[in-house]
Amino acid sequence: MEKIPLTLSEKIFSKASGKTVKAGDFVTANIDCAMTHDITGPLAVKGFYEIMDGKDQKRVWDPKKIVILFDHQVPADSLNAAQNHILMRKFASEQGILNYDVFEGVCHQVMPEKGHVRPGDLIVGTDSHTCAYGAFGAFSTGLGSTDMAAVLATGKLWFRVPETLRFHVDGKLPKHVCSKDLILHLIGDVGVEGARYQAAEFAGPTVHNMQMPERMTMSNMAIEMGGKAGLIEPDSVTEKYLQERIAGFKLDPYWKSDIDADFSDVRDYDISNLEPQVACPHNVDNVKPVTEVAGTKVDQIFVGSCTNGRFEDVEMMMNAIGNNPIAKNVRLIVVPASRTEYMKVLRAGYVEKLMELGAIVESPCCGPCMGGSFGRLGDGETGLSTSNRNFKGRQGSPNSFVYLCSPETAGASAVTGEITDPREI
Numbered sequence: 001m002e003k004i005p006l007t008l009s010e011k012i013f014s015k016a017s018g019k020t021v022k023a024g025d026f027v028t029a030n031i032d033c034a035m036t037h038d039i040t041g042p043l044a045v046k047g048f049y050e051i052m053d054g055k056d057q058k059r060v061w062d063p064k065k066i067v068i069l070f071d072h073q074v075p076a077d078s079l080n081a082a083q084n085h086i087l088m089r090k091f092a093s094e095q096g097i098l099n100y101d102v103f104e105g106v107c108h109q110v111m112p113e114k115g116h117v118r119p120g121d122l123i124v125g126t127d128s129h130t131c132a133y134g135a136f137g138a139f140s141t142g143l144g145s146t147d148m149a150a151v152l153a154t155g156k157l158w159f160r161v162p163e164t165l166r167f168h169v170d171g172k173l174p175k176h177v178c179s180k181d182l183i184l185h186l187i188g189d190v191g192v193e194g195a196r197y198q199a200a201e202f203a204g205p206t207v208h209n210m211q212m213p214e215r216m217t218m219s220n221m222a223i224e225m226g227g228k229a230g231l232i233e234p235d236s237v238t239e240k241y242l243q244e245r246i247a248g249f250k251l252d253p254y255w256k257s258d259i260d261a262d263f264s265d266v267r268d269y270d271i272s273n274l275e276p277q278v279a280c281p282h283n284v285d286n287v288k289p290v291t292e293v294a295g296t297k298v299d300q301i302f303v304g305s306c307t308n309g310r311f312e313d314v315e316m317m318m319n320a321i322g323n324n325p326i327a328k329n330v331r332l333i334v335v336p337a338s339r340t341e342y343m344k345v346l347r348a349g350y351v352e353k354l355m356e357l358g359a360i361v362e363s364p365c366c367g368p369c370m371g372g373s374f375g376r377l378g379d380g381e382t383g384l385s386t387s388n389r390n391f392k393g394r395q396g397s398p399n400s401f402v403y404l405c406s407p408e409t410a411g412a413s414a415v416t417g418e419i420t421d422p423r424e425i
């Protein structure tokens, strides 16, 4: 291939299409891995069989490159969900596709955890937060079920190679401020359309000082600024995480943006004085420093989701709670994002402690994040959530209010029963 400066995204699309391509080019790309789940999977399967109609062999392009998971409605919360699970199980078993089935956890946690994500890969999933795997230097993006039907049949999809908007972040994150505060700050700054159809790239010393769980939080929310992907250049931290999950994994230093590549924009941030951030109802870019909303009464606090449902997140929340009781007016719901993360939470003694405090710890799933299986908010109620979206009615009644925050802010607020600056506890 020709040697010209390329962004990470351009490099991945060049590999996937077999020729050197630049932002703005239209390509037909080979997909390295396709993920689908219990809610969006059934329509993709229906579409697949429509494409295959009349053909003798109704086989997917490569069963080894497809992963199915159930996470949004598990355990089945309705007859409809149970029927969807049956349909997906049957499809997986007929086609020989890996199906993690009921209790493995939220797709975006399980995919990297089980070694399905590698730097330089082109990954698609029928879920908007598929951009999360950008944390590993993969170009991963969400698509609709009908596009997925085509991928299941052919293993290919067309793309317009996106421009790259680079966020260069420098400075040490202050105490009690974490990657969730940073990504909320960036989204608040550029707005929900700030990175529309672009590959957002999170770069700079602050990002490279983060461990994988923190990076996953950042990339997960790239879609909330309109990003098609949320890339982070893989480094030794990425390599270590992947070596623990993929036998013989070795990082290829090629998978990074060239220094002289064309970026649509490079935005510089120094976050040494960043305050904890909160996204206020009803949009993710309605971001304010916690001090501006402190004192807002909350009815329910949800700590979980693909954004902040890892062990480290629960630990941050527990540290913020410390030895304090939980406020009487608050229902604290904790949902570790996967079985693996749940077991870490269990071994640390947090499940017992939370139960003693009057909170509940639910089995791994999306939980209240999008008003699924349980934990819906009623009329006039206010929820505080470590997830990624606070759209009107998303967690229950259209007359409820959802604020998004970091696990530490969630923990501090659980103690007081109102939105609380974690630096005050």
Ligand SMILES: CC(C)[C@H](C(=O)O)[C@@H](O)C(=O)O
Pocket: 039, 040, 072, 126, 127, 128, 129, 142, 370
């Ligand atoms: C159900 C699914 C289509 C949806 C998504 O694509 O993101 C969900 O995961 C969400 O977070 O809103």
Ligand code: SF4
Pocket: 072, 106, 107, 108, 127, 129, 305, 306, 307, 365, 366, 369, 370, 387, 388
């Ligand atoms: S946890 Fe929430 S954001 Fe993540 S996949 Fe599930 S519903 Fe979507």
